[in-house]
Amino acid sequence: LQSSLIDRVAAAGDLETLEQLRVQALGKKGELTQRLKTLGSLSPDERKEAGQGLNRVKEALNAAIESRRGDLEETALEARLAKEAIDVTLPARPAEVGRIHPISQTWEELVAIFGEMGFSVAEGPHIEDDFHNFTALNIHESHPARQDMDTFYLRPAEDGSRKVLRTHTSPVQIRTMLSEKPPIRIIVPGRTFRADHDATHSPMFHQVEGLVIDKKTHMGHLKGTLTAFCRAYFGIDDLPLRFRPSYFPFTEPSAEVDIGCSREGGELKIGPGKDWLEILGSGMVHPKVLANCGIDPEVYQGFAFGMGIERIAMLKYGFPDLRIFYETDLRWLKHYGFVP
Numbered sequence: 001l002q003s004s005l006i007d008r009v010a011a012a013g014d015l016e017t018l019e020q021l022r023v024q025a026l027g028k029k030g031e032l033t034q035r036l037k038t039l040g041s042l043s044p045d046e047r048k049e050a051g052q053g054l055n056r057v058k059e060a061l062n063a064a065i066e067s068r069r070g071d072l073e074e075t076a077l078e079a080r081l082a083k084e085a086i087d088v089t090l091p092a093r094p095a096e097v098g099r100i101h102p103i104s105q106t107w108e109e110l111v112a113i114f115g116e117m118g119f120s121v122a123e124g125p126h127i128e129d130d131f132h133n134f135t136a137l138n139i140h141e142s143h144p145a146r147q148d149m150d151t152f153y154l155r156p157a158e159d160g161s162r163k164v165l166r167t168h169t170s171p172v173q174i175r176t177m178l179s180e181k182p183p184i185r186i187i188v189p190g191r192t193f194r195a196d197h198d199a200t201h202s203p204m205f206h207q208v209e210g211l212v213i214d215k216k217t218h219m220g221h222l223k224g225t226l227t228a229f230c231r232a233y234f235g236i237d238d239l240p241l242r243f244r245p246s247y248f249p250f251t252e253p254s255a256e257v258d259i260g261c262s263r264e265g266g267e268l269k270i271g272p273g274k275d276w277l278e279i280l281g282s283g284m285v286h287p288k289v290l291a292n293c294g295i296d297p298e299v300y301q302g303f304a305f306g307m308g309i310e311r312i313a314m315l316k317y318g319f320p321d322l323r324i325f326y327e328t329d330l331r332w333l334k335h336y337g338f339v340p
């Protein structure tokens with residue numbers, strides 16, 4: 001009995017078989033257990049001898065099971081280690097690298113260039129009231145600019161007033177002049193909204209506003225600042241600029257700024273050339289606007305400007321269509337996006 005059991009234990013191929021053998025021999029109904037139970041029917045002498053014999057078998061069997069279990073566990077561990085081994089020589093899978101959206105990139109460039117010129121960044125709410133978006137900027141109730149701007153209106157309040165999605169970043173001029181004392185030198189990059197949608201217009205777009213208020217500020221400061229900005233932004237030292245008379249209710253005089261370019265064979269190239277391209281609106285802050293904000297126009301003057309971020313990004317990086325900015329097409333971002 002002993003040697004046959006021990007042979008079977010030694011031959012057990014896995015832990016499960018080994019456990020079955022243990023139960024067969026030593027379990028409650030096991031062979032050995034049964035035999036130990038029959039000892040009671042023997043005479044005392046026989047019982048002693050048989051009992052000792054059976055106990056020796058039991059010990060030997062237990063030892064054999066433990067030793068086999070140790071071997072099997074070790075083999076199992078080795079097999080698992082081999083299976084889970086990592087091949088550190090395999091080339092890594094390519095990791096997706098995040099991209100900076102061209103709007104964010106352009107925004108950061110603007111902040112950096114104007115930052116070097118001493119401008120700080122100001123912000124204001126996207127939902128504006130009539131006063132900040134229009135009235136304080138000298139755009140009266142009947143002013144055509146209110147229609148021109150394709151304003152998004154919110155549902156009227158009980159008193160009949162209607163908030164708007166700001167149509168430009170200019171209301172932040174008002175907010176800043178009302179809350180800060182001159183000298184003021186800020187830019188306002190931010191979202192703006194107009195009900196307009198085609199290849200060059202989106203209902204949500206971005207502008208950057210600029211405002212400088214100080215004593216003895218004049219048109220020369222406006223020209224110098226915008227010339228320096230345009231040349232730095234496009235990276236063209238001799239980029240020509242043209243200041244063309246224009247009209248905005250909140251500036252007087254007003255000027256639109258064109259930059260030099262050439263159009264050959266339908267291709268637009270920014271730089272010295274025989275053509276012009278409009279890129280921003282500007283002017284000296286209207287005395288009425290200063291007065292609306294409690295600033296004495298006899299003491300302080302200033303200039304302001306505003307431009308579309310998408311527009312200047314399209315010009316610099318050559319994007320043909322504005323709508324692609326908002327289509328969250330990763331293939332486009334991969335092509336034009338900026339790796340941090």
Ligand code: PHE
Nearest residue numbers: 168170248281282304305306
């Ligand atoms: N707010 C004007 C626009 O959206 C731009 C502008 C800003 C013009 C400041 C002059 C001065 O068209």
